[in-house]
Amino acid sequence: MGISATEALRLSEMLRISLSQAESERIADDVTSIIDYVGLLDELDVSAVDPMGTAILDNAPLRDDVPASSLDYADLKAMGGGAFDPELAAFLVQGVFAD
Numbered sequence: 001m002g003i004s005a006t007e008a009l010r011l012s013e014m015l016r017i018s019l020s021q022a023e024s025e026r027i028a029d030d031v032t033s034i035i036d037y038v039g040l041l042d043e044l045d046v047s048a049v050d051p052m053g054t055a056i057l058d059n060a061p062l063r064d065d066v067p068a069s070s071l072d073y074a075d076l077k078a079m080g081g082g083a084f085d086p087e088l089a090a091f092l093v094q095g096v097f098a099d
Helices: 005-014 021-041 073-079
Strands: none
Touching: 005 021
C-alpha cells in the first residue's frame, strides 16, 4: 500500500507547499517506503512485551503542583513587546508565509 503522485500533490496542497510533478513522484515513493516499513513492524511478535502506557517513567522527578496567581493583562502586555491584544486576549504574531 502506498500513495500515488496525485495523492502526494493533494497532500502538498493541504500542507501549503508546492511540488513539481517530479517532486511529487519522489515524495510518493518516499512515503510509500515509509508505509511499507511500518507494515513490516506489524509483523513483529510483541506478545511477550508488557504494554507501556507512556514513555515517561513513573519515578521521574516532578515539581510540586503549587497554585500561583496568573499574570494579569498589564503583565502580558509588558512581556509581549506590544504583541498582546487585551481585546482579543491573545498574542498577535506576524505571518510567516505570504499568501
